[in-house]
Amino acid sequence: MAEPESIALTVDEIVVRVSPGTTVAAAALIAGSHTRLSIAGEPRAPLCGMGICFECRVAINGVPHQRSCQILCAPGMRVTTGRELAIR
Amino acid sequence: MSRAFDILVVGAGPAGIAAAVTAAECGLSVGVVDDNPAPGGQIWRNGAHLPASARRWKMRFEAAPLVRLQGWRIVDRPQPGTVRAQSNDAEFAPDAAARDGADLHYRQLILATGARERFLPFPGWTLPNVIGAGGLDAMVRGGLPIAGRRVVVAGTGPLLLAVAAHLASRGATIAAICEQASAAQIAPLMLNLITQPGKLWQGASYRWATRNSRYLTRCWPVAARGDERLRSVILQRDGKQWTVNCDFLACGFHLVPNTELAALLGCSLDNGFVSAGELMQTSVPGIWCAGEPTGIGGVELSLLEGQIAGLAAAGKTQAAQKLARRRRGALSFVRALGRACRLDSQLRHLAAPETIVCRCEDVPLHALRVHTGWRDAKLHTRCGMGPCQGRICGGATEFLFGWRAGSVRPPLFPALVSTLGGTQAPVVTTSPEETL
Amino acid sequence: MTRVWDAVVVGAGIVGAACARECAAVGLRTAVIDAAGVGGGATAAGMGHIVVMDDSPAQLALTRWSQQLWRELAPELPSEAEFESRGTLWVAADEEEMREVRRRQQLYASAGVPSEILDSRALAEAEPQLRRGLAGALLVQSDAVLYPPAAAAYLMREAIRMGAQMLPPQRVTALAHGRVSLDNGSQLSAGRIVNACGAGATDLLPQLPIRKRRGHLVITDRYPGFVHHQLVELGYLKSAHSIALDSVAFNVQPRQTGQLLIGSSREFGAEDATINHALLRAMIERAESYLPRIGNLQAIRAWTGFRAATPDKLPLIGPWPGDATFCLATGHEGLGITTSLATARLVAAEITGKASEIPAAPYFPARFLDASRLAPAATLYGEAVRG
Numbered sequence: 001m002a003e004p005e006s007i008a009l010t011v012d013e014i015v016v017r018v019s020p021g022t023t024v025a026a027a028a029l030i031a032g033s034h035t036r037l038s039i040a041g042e043p044r045a046p047l048c049g050m051g052i053c054f055e056c057r058v059a060i061n062g063v064p065h066q067r068s069c070q071i072l073c074a075p076g077m078r079v080t081t082g083r084e085l086a087i088r
Numbered sequence: 089m090s091r092a093f094d095i096l097v098v099g100a101g102p103a104g105i106a107a108a109v110t111a112a113e114c115g116l117s118v119g120v121v122d123d124n125p126a127p128g129g130q131i132w133r134n135g136a137h138l139p140a141s142a143r144r145w146k147m148r149f150e151a152a153p154l155v156r157l158q159g160w161r162i163v164d165r166p167q168p169g170t171v172r173a174q175s176n177d178a179e180f181a182p183d184a185a186a187r188d189g190a191d192l193h194y195r196q197l198i199l200a201t202g203a204r205e206r207f208l209p210f211p212g213w214t215l216p217n218v219i220g221a222g223g224l225d226a227m228v229r230g231g232l233p234i235a236g237r238r239v240v241v242a243g244t245g246p247l248l249l250a251v252a253a254h255l256a257s258r259g260a261t262i263a264a265i266c267e268q269a270s271a272a273q274i275a276p277l278m279l280n281l282i283t284q285p286g287k288l289w290q291g292a293s294y295r296w297a298t299r300n301s302r303y304l305t306r307c308w309p310v311a312a313r314g315d316e317r318l319r320s321v322i323l324q325r326d327g328k329q330w331t332v333n334c335d336f337l338a339c340g341f342h343l344v345p346n347t348e349l350a351a352l353l354g355c356s357l358d359n360g361f362v363s364a365g366e367l368m369q370t371s372v373p374g375i376w377c378a379g380e381p382t383g384i385g386g387v388e389l390s391l392l393e394g395q396i397a398g399l400a401a402a403g404k405t406q407a408a409q410k411l412a413r414r415r416r417g418a419l420s421f422v423r424a425l426g427r428a429c430r431l432d433s434q435l436r437h438l439a440a441p442e443t444i445v446c447r448c449e450d451v452p453l454h455a456l457r458v459h460t461g462w463r464d465a466k467l468h469t470r471c472g473m474g475p476c477q478g479r480i481c482g483g484a485t486e487f488l489f490g491w492r493a494g495s496v497r498p499p500l501f502p503a504l505v506s507t508l509g510g511t512q513a514p515v516v517t518t519s520p521e522e523t524l
Numbered sequence: 525m526t527r528v529w530d531a532v533v534v535g536a537g538i539v540g541a542a543c544a545r546e547c548a549a550v551g552l553r554t555a556v557i558d559a560a561g562v563g564g565g566a567t568a569a570g571m572g573h574i575v576v577m578d579d580s581p582a583q584l585a586l587t588r589w590s591q592q593l594w595r596e597l598a599p600e601l602p603s604e605a606e607f608e609s610r611g612t613l614w615v616a617a618d619e620e621e622m623r624e625v626r627r628r629q630q631l632y633a634s635a636g637v638p639s640e641i642l643d644s645r646a647l648a649e650a651e652p653q654l655r656r657g658l659a660g661a662l663l664v665q666s667d668a669v670l671y672p673p674a675a676a677a678y679l680m681r682e683a684i685r686m687g688a689q690m691l692p693p694q695r696v697t698a699l700a701h702g703r704v705s706l707d708n709g710s711q712l713s714a715g716r717i718v719n720a721c722g723a724g725a726t727d728l729l730p731q732l733p734i735r736k737r738r739g740h741l742v743i744t745d746r747y748p749g750f751v752h753h754q755l756v757e758l759g760y761l762k763s764a765h766s767i768a769l770d771s772v773a774f775n776v777q778p779r780q781t782g783q784l785l786i787g788s789s790r791e792f793g794a795e796d797a798t799i800n801h802a803l804l805r806a807m808i809e810r811a812e813s814y815l816p817r818i819g820n821l822q823a824i825r826a827w828t829g830f831r832a833a834t835p836d837k838l839p840l841i842g843p844w845p846g847d848a849t850f851c852l853a854t855g856h857e858g859l860g861i862t863t864s865l866a867t868a869r870l871v872a873a874e875i876t877g878k879a880s881e882i883p884a885a886p887y888f889p890a891r892f893l894d895a896s897r898l899a900p901a902a903t904l905y906g907e908a909v910r911g
Contacts, residue, residue, distance in 0.1 A: 021134065022231030023125070029232055033317045034216045039746075039781075040450040043316055045216030047447070047480070049226030050130055051123055051161070051176075052204045054448060054475040054502075063179045065475070065502070065745050065822055069230065070159065070176045072125050166801045179820065460693070464561040467568050467673040468604075475745055475824055498799055498826050502745060505786065506819030508826060509808030510801065 009077040024068035025049070025056040028081050035068060037082050089190040091155065093119040095401050096171070096194035098162055098349060101129020102142075102387050103379025104200030105149045106394025107401075111198070112152040114402035119192060120154055121173050123161035129202055130222055131387055133229045137254050139290075145391070157190065162349055163503035166510060169193055169374075171349075174507050189507035196374050196401040199350050199362070200394060203380035205243075205340035206483040208431075209445045209453065210438035212312030217336050221251045224338040228258060235259030237335040240321050242266035242309050245342040245429045246277075246291065246386070253297035255338070262301035263334050266323060268308045268341070268432050277428040280421055287388070310438060312337055342429040344483045345381040351496040360492070366412045367405070368397035376401050384429075385422040392418065436488055445488075446481040448474020453488075462491040475502045529555045531851075531875055532704050532714035534696050534728070536560075537567040538676040539853050539860055540720035542868035544683035544690075547718075550872050554688040555712060556680070557704065559695040563676030566722045566860060569829020571741065571777050571785050572675075573754055574668040574862050575612055576637050578628065579837050582886035584635055586839075587859060589882055590866035591666060597865065604674040606780040612667035613642070613651065613753040615774070615814065616659040621758040625662040632664065639664045651751055653815050662758075669754060669777055672861050679864075699728050702849040716875045718851050723830035725840075725854040732840065733892045734855050737833040738794040740804050741787050745822040748782035757814065772807040774814045784821065786811050788858075790831075797828050831857045834892075839863065841870045841887035851875060852889050 006017040009024075011031035018027050025046045028035050034043035036057045046056040051070040059080040060066040068079070097108040100122035112118040120127075126134050127149055132142045157173060164172040173190045181187055205220040212218065219227065221243055228234045238261045241252045252262045267274070281288040295303070307325040312318055320333045347362055356363040356371035363371055364382040378393035385393075392415050399408035439445065441454035449470040459465035462472070462485065471485070472478030472493065477500075482493040499508050531547045533540045536558035547554040558564075574594050578584040594607075601607045616622045625641055632639045640663045642650060647661045684690060695707040699719065704712040719725050723736045757774040775787040789803045804826060812819045834840060834855040844850035853871050856863055870887065873880040885891075 018231055021125075023227070026227055026231035029227070038214070038444075038447065038450050042214060042450070043216055044214060044447070045317070046219060046227060047207065047223055048204060048220050049223035049230070050204065051501075052476060053480050057475075061180045064747070066179065067176065069226070070124060073231075164801075179822075460561060463564065467561070467564060468677055473824075475822075477824070495797070499823055502822040502824050504819060505742065505744065505808055505821050505823045506812065508742065508804070508823045509812070509819070510805045 007073050011079045022073045024071045092193040093117050095196045097198045099200035100127035101202045103390035103394035106391045107198045107398035109148045109152050110395045110398030111402045121157045121160050164498040174503050198397045199377040200379045201346040203343035203345045206344045209443050215314045215318045217318035218312045221338040221340040225251045238263050239336045240264050240334045241338045243340040244268045249294040253294035265303045266307040267305045271305045274428050277424045280424040343384050348496050367400035367408050383422040389418050446471040463494045529553050529714045531716050533718040535720035536562045537565050538864045541676045541679035542864040543871045544688045545679045546868035546872040548683045548686035548688040557691045562680045563673035566829050567672045567676050572670045572672045590863045593865035606671040609668045611665040611753050614662040622659045716851050720853040723832040734832045737831040738791045740789040742823050742826045744784045746782035751778050772810045774810045833857045840889040
C-alpha cells in the first residue's frame with residue numbers, strides 16, 4: 001500500500017499504519033493480541049467479527065465500550081485496549 | 089434526525105439489497121439501515137472473491153435511488169410505524185447528526201437482519217484468536233493480515249469451506265478443516281446441490297482451493313491451548329485426540345437467525361425463526377421478512393426472498409407471487425441444510441464445569457446447570473445480562489439445555505441513554521410539584 | 525396422603541422467601557409455592573435500595589427496623605447479593621427543598637437514624653457529576669444497595685436449611701380455609717396461608733385494596749465511579765406520595781458492577797410489561813437534568829415491573845378478617861426489598877401468636893375493612909385521593 005493512502009492511528013500509544021477500510025478491531029490485533037479484559041481480567045479478542053459478541057470493545061478517543069469491529073480507522077484515532085475504564 | 093419512507097429495509101446483505109433495489113425500482117421512497125461499515129452483509133463483505141452476481145447486485149444497490157444509513161443499527165421501536173436508529177460512531181463522531189439518534193418512519197418495513205454464527209463453549213474458547221469462522225473471514229476482509237498464519241477451521245456447515253478457501257487465497261495455511269457432521273449426514277445436501285449446479289460448482293471450487301488441507305468429518309476441537317493467546321488446538325475424531333499448532337482457530341457451528349427486532353415488533357416466531365407467508369409477510373401487517381431469519385437457506389434463497397418482499401411491500405403482488413413459486417422449489421435446500429448441520433449430541437459435553445459460557449459476564453457452565461430455564465439462570469447468575477444481551481451464550485444454552493431466550497426488550501443493542509430517551513420532541517417532564 | 529403444613533407461603537419473591545425463613549426459624553413446618561423460580565417478579569424488577577422512608581410514623585418504624593435487620597444480616601449474605609452500604613443522597617434543588625432536608629435530618633435523628641446535611645459545595649465534591657447549583661443534600665449513611673434476586677435466593681436457601689420445603693413450581697389457582705389449590709389439581713393443607721404474591725396478590729384475593737403500579741428502570745453498561753451514592757431527588761418523596769398521577773423522579777443507583785440503574789416512574793392502569801416510551805423519555809430527561817452527562821452512557825436494557833400499591837402507602841401484613849387461615853404479606857409498593865425482613869418477623873409473630881417487636885396494628889389489613897366493609901379497591905383509592 002502506497003504511503004499516502006495509509007492511515008495512522010495509535011493503539012495503546014503505539015502508532016499503527018493501516019489501509020483505508022481497515023476496522024479498528026483489525027488495527028488492535030495488528031498492534032497487539034487482544035481488545036478487552038473480561039470482568040474477571042482475562043484477555044479477550046473479537047469472536048464474531050460482526051458487531052454481535054461485544055468482545056471487540058475498546059475505548060476510542062477516550063470513549064469506552066466501542067465495538068471496534070464495526071468502526072473504521074480514521075487518522076489520529078486514539079484506541080485503548082484492555083481496560084474497562086474511564087468516564088468522560 | 090427524523091426521516092419518513094414508503095419502505096424501510098433493515099439489513100444490507102443479499103436479502104436486504106435485493107429487497108431495497110426491487111422496491112426502489114418500483115418508484116417508491118426506500119431507506120436502508122445497516123450496521124456494517126459497508127453494504128454486503130456478512131457473505132458479500134468487501135474484499136476479494138465476490139462472485140459476479142454479488143458484484144452486479146452491489147452495483148444496482150449503489151445506483152438505486154436509496155437513502156442509506158450505513159453503520160447504523162436499530163435500537164428501539166418508540167411507536168408503531170417508527171424505529172429508532174443509532175450510528176456506530178455516535179459517541180465520538182464530530183458531527184452532531186451522527187451523535188443523535190434517528191427516528192425512521194415507514195409505511196412498510198422489510199426485515200433482512202441475517203444470521204450470526206452459533207458458538208459452542210469448550211475449554212479455551214475464550215482465548216484471543218479463537219474466533220468464529222465467519223468472524224475470522226470478516227476480520228480479514230476488515231484488514232487483518234492472514235498471510236503466513238496457520239488456521240484450523242472447525243464447526244459445521246458450508247461456511248467452513250468458503251472461509252477456508254478465502255483465507256487460503258489470502259496466503260493462510262489451512263492446517264485442517266473439521267466438520268462435526270458425518271459424511272453420511274452431509275450426503276443428502278450434496279444430492280440436493282446437484283439440482284443447483286451453481287452451488288455445486290462453488291462448493292467444488294472451494295474444495296479445490298483448499299486441496300492441500302485435510303478435510304475431516306466427525307471431527308471437532310475439544311480444547312484450545314495458549315497463554316495470552318491461542319497456541320494450539322486439540323482435535324478429536326472417533327475418540328482419538330491430537331494437537332495441532334496454529335495461530336487461529338476459526339470455529340462456528342452453523343447459524344442462528346437474528347430475530348430480535350422481529351420479536352420486538354411483535355412478529356410471530358416459529359421454532360426460533362420468523363414466521364413468513366408465501367409473500368414473506370410476517371404476522372404483523374406491513375412488516376415483511378426475508379433471508380436467514382425465516383430459515384437458513386443461503387445467498388440464492390435470500391436474494392429471491394428479498395425480491396419477493398420488495399415487490400410485495402411495493403404492492404406488486406402478481407410479480408411477487410410469480411417469484412414465490414420459484415421459492416417454493418428452493419425450500420427443500422433449507423431442510424436439507426438444517427439436517428446436514430444438525431449438531432452431534434457429543435458436542436454437549438465439550439465444556440468443562442469451569443468453562444465460561446457467558447463471555448460478557450464470565451459465567452461458567454457449573455453455575456448454569458442448576459437452573460431450570462433461561463430467565464432463572466439469567467437472574468441468578470447474570471448469564472445473558474451483558475451487552476451482547478444473550479446473543480452469544482443464548483445460542484449455546486439453547487443447544488446445551490434446550491433453553492429459549494426470554495422476551496426482547498429495548499434497547500435491542502446497547503444505545504446511548506439519551507437515544508433511548510428520544511431526541512426529537514420537546515421535553516415533557518412531570519415536575520414533582522405537579523404531582524403533589 | 526396430604527401433608528399438613530403449619531404455614532404455606534404463596535410467592536417466592538423476596539418477601540415470601542424472608543417469610544419462609546422466619547417461619548422455619550421459629551419451628552413451623554413451612555412450604556413455599558411459586559409458579560416460577562425464586563425472586564422472578566417484582567424482586568427481579570426492582571432497584572434493591574434498602575432505604576429508610578418517613579411518609580408516616582408507621583413507615584418510618586418498619587423501614588428503620590428492617591434496615592437494621594439487613595445490616596445485621598449483611599455479613600452472612602453471599603457476594604452475589606452485592607450488598608453495599610452506599611448511603612442515599614437526598615438531593616435538594618433549592619432552598620425550599622433544603623428546609624425539607626433539615627426537617628428530615630431532625631426527624632431521623634429522633635428515630636435514631638444518623639444523617640448528615642451537605643451544603644451545595646459539599647454535594648458537588650461528593651458527586652461531581654451532578655449539575656452545578658444544587659442547594660445541597662441529606663446523606664443517610666445507613667441506606668444500602670443489594671441485588672434482590674440473589675438476596676431472595678439466599679433467604680430461600682436459609683429457609684430450606686432450617687427445614688422449609690420449596691415445592692416444585694406450580695401455579696396456585698385458589699386459596700381458602702386452609703387449602704391451597706394448585707394448577708395440577710392437587711391441594712395443600714395449611715394451618716396458615718401466607719399470601720406473599722406482591723402485585724399478583726389480588727389474583728387470588730380480588731377484594732384486597734391493592735393496585736398495580738408499574739415502574740420503569742434502565743441499566744447502563746459499566747462506568748465505575750460515575751456516581752458514588754444512591755442519588756434521589758427530594759421531589760421523589762412528593763412523587764412517591766402522590767397516588768393518582770403518573771410521575772417520574774430522578775433516582776439513580778450505582779451498582780457494585782459499575783453499572784447504573786436509572787429510575788424511576790410510577791404509573792397506574794398499566795397491566796402489561798411493555799415500555800411506555802413517553803414515560804421512559806420523561807424519566808431519562810429527569811435523570812439528565814440532574815446528571816447532565818448520563819445521556820452519554822450506554823444503556824443495556826430497559827424493563828418494567830409492578831409494585832403492589834395500597835391507598836395509604838403501608839403494606840398489608842397480618843390476619844385477613846375474611847378468612848382466619850390467611851396471613852397477608854403484600855402491598856409493599858416500592859419498599860418490598862427494604863421491608864421484607866421486618867415483614868417476615870411480623871408474619872412469624874402473628875402465626876405463632878407471639879408479641880411483635882414493633883406495633884403490628886398499623887399494617888393490619890383490617891384497617892381498610894373497618895372503614896369500608898370490603899369496598900372495591902377503586903373506591904378506596906377515590907377516597908384516599910380526595911382525602
